[in-house]
Amino acid sequence: MKINTCGRGRYGVTSEFSTEGPRDQRVNRSGTATCKRPGCGKPLPANKGRGRTRQFCSDDCARRYHNAARMPSPRTSPPGAENPLVALDSLVRQTAVLVRAALEQAAAVDPAQVLAQLAEAEAARLRAEALASAAAARTAEAQRQVEALAEALAAAREETVAAREEAVAAREELARAARAELARNRE
Numbered sequence: 001m002k003i004n005t006c007g008r009g010r011y012g013v014t015s016e017f018s019t020e021g022p023r024d025q026r027v028n029r030s031g032t033a034t035c036k037r038p039g040c041g042k043p044l045p046a047n048k049g050r051g052r053t054r055q056f057c058s059d060d061c062a063r064r065y066h067n068a069a070r071m072p073s074p075r076t077s078p079p080g081a082e083n084p085l086v087a088l089d090s091l092v093r094q095t096a097v098l099v100r101a102a103l104e105q106a107a108a109v110d111p112a113q114v115l116a117q118l119a120e121a122e123a124a125r126l127r128a129e130a131l132a133s134a135a136a137a138r139t140a141e142a143q144r145q146v147e148a149l150a151e152a153l154a155a156a157r158e159e160t161v162a163a164r165e166e167a168v169a170a171r172e173e174l175a176r177a178a179r180a181e182l183a184r185n186r187e
Contacts, residue, residue, distance in 0.1 A: 037065040
């Protein structure tokens with residue numbers, strides 16, 4: 001990382017690392033990276049050490065590429081004083097630059113990669129649907145189990161109440177029998 005002064009006490013930070021990915025390089029049929037400037041096609045020299053991956057075979061190619069891509073500055077003449085042919089020429093140059101930029105952007109879009117992304121998104125959607133249906137099935141099963149347990153709990157409570165009533169009745173019967181036995185023994 002380098003810190004450069006930009007004047008008036010401002011600092012700018014530049015990085016050694018490329019903001020472009022390795023797929024941004026053009027590759028010829030033999031698999032080697034080629035110069036980015038249209039019409040050049042020379043192989044790129046090997047990188048020396050760390051830093052950006054090269055996109056141009058030479059500084060001259062880089063300069064020619066960037067000069068060709070530069071938008072022509074509009075003329076600063078009064079309206080109506082400009083020659084229509086000069087204005088048309090300026091528009092044609094701007095159109096050429098814009099068309100070149102659009103073609104480069106269109107070439108950077110890899111149809112196979114877009115199809116792979118679409119397939120991956122569809123697979124993720126299907127997985128999410130499967131997980132949702134499995135979760136719904138587990139929820140329904142858990143609800144059935146909760147209802148069965150609630151019924152079993154209610155039955156157990158009823159049995160407990162019945163058992164308590166029987167125990168009370170048995171105690172009362174036992175107490176009566178004990179009193180009757182006591183009364184017989186006194187007589």
